[in-house]
Structures are given as structure tokens and as C-alpha cells.
Amino acid sequence: MMREEFLLIADLNSVLSDFRSSLWYAQGRDAIARGQRFSHKDRVATTLPELDEIFSGYLVPLLETMQRDGYVQRPGTDLPEAMIGRDGTLIKTAHGTHRLASAKVCGVTQGFPVKVVGVHRIWLDSLPDKNPDQIKSALKQIEAAYQ
Known part of the structure; x- marks a missing residue:
């Protein structure tokens, strides 16, 4: 059985140019619609524009960079x-499970x-x-x- 993190990242990776159609985005959108928040690491969204920023400004570029450059440990970040x-x-x-799942995907x-x-x-x-x-x-x- 695959971990949820891997499934969500694999799905997002398959639709990067249309991240709003991903399952992970749908989870965030549904949480916001229920008055809850979506969070990833230190990023928090309570509105759809904030959710878009998490995906377009962080998650999508992370996967694009990893596809192009492999795993790069950024200075000042903690290790998995x-x-x-x-x-x-x-x-x-x-x-570090999201990073490992992203690397595998x-x-x-x-x-x-x-x-x-x-x-x-x-x-x-x-x-x-x-x-x-x-x-x-x-x-x-x-x-x-x-x-």
C-alpha cells in the first residue's frame, strides 16, 4: 500500500501545468470550503488565492526543479x-516524507x-x-x- 503523501505528489506531478485538477489541491479547496485551513510545512492557506500560491509558488516549482536538477539540499534547511x-x-x-516521495516521483x-x-x-x-x-x-x- 502506498502512503498518501506519495499518491498526492504523484498525482500532482502528473498534472503540474494544471495543478488545480490535482487531488491534493482538491483536498485543500475542500478544507477551505468547510472553513478549515490547508497547510504544508509553514505555509497556510485559508483562501483559494493563498492555496494557489502554495501550489504555484512552492509545490509545483519544487517538483519541476527536482525533475530537472535532482534532489538539491538547500542551505539552511534541515535534512530528512x-x-x-x-x-x-x-x-x-x-x-522528510514529502521530500522523499517527491524524489521518488x-x-x-x-x-x-x-x-x-x-x-x-x-x-x-x-x-x-x-x-x-x-x-x-x-x-x-x-x-x-x-x-
Whole structure:
């Protein structure tokens, strides 16, 4: 089953030049019609012109840029987060899911940085030597597996 973020971004990407026909826009339009707000990150819309600005000024250019340039980490922005699972696999946290979905939808296959915010104790215990150099080397191996 695909996450809602991925489905909404994939749908928006398929109709970029007519973003108002996207499912995501429809969700925002319906929320505003009910007197609620639409928000994405720090952007909030309570009117249709504000909703248009979120899409035309942020979401559509984000996808267009990612299609053209791949994933580009902007200076001063936070990194998407991940953890290392018990078997050494990378597990994405909830932080950065829209960026990851956008990268997947746009066909970005490399260059998607993440900040490792935790490691499973079993993975850590499986390392023969737990000094910083060994941990760094093991993390580099995980990174290489996802290139």
C-alpha cells in the first residue's frame, strides 16, 4: 500500500501545468470550503488565492526543479531523518516524507541525503568493535548499499 503523501505528489506531478485538477489541491479547496485551513510545512492557506500560491509558488516549482536538477539540499534547511534498523537497513522516519516521495516521483535515484538520528541496539551490538571509526565505517557501508 502506498502512503498518501506519495499518491498526492504523484498525482500532482502528473498534472503540474494544471495543478488545480490535482487531488491534493482538491483536498485543500475542500478544507477551505468547510472553513478549515490547508497547510504544508509553514505555509497556510485559508483562501483559494493563498492555496494557489502554495501550489504555484512552492509545490509545483519544487517538483519541476527536482525533475530537472535532482534532489538539491538547500542551505539552511534541515535534512530528512532516518534510523538504522536491527539488520542494518535504513528506515525513514516521518520527517522528510514529502521530500522523499517527491524524489521518488521525479525519478531521483541518488543524492538524497538523510540525517541518521538513531540506530537499533542489535545492529550496534553486531559490530565487532564499537569505536567511532568502526561505527563510521559501518555507516559508510550502509550508505554505499543505498547508492
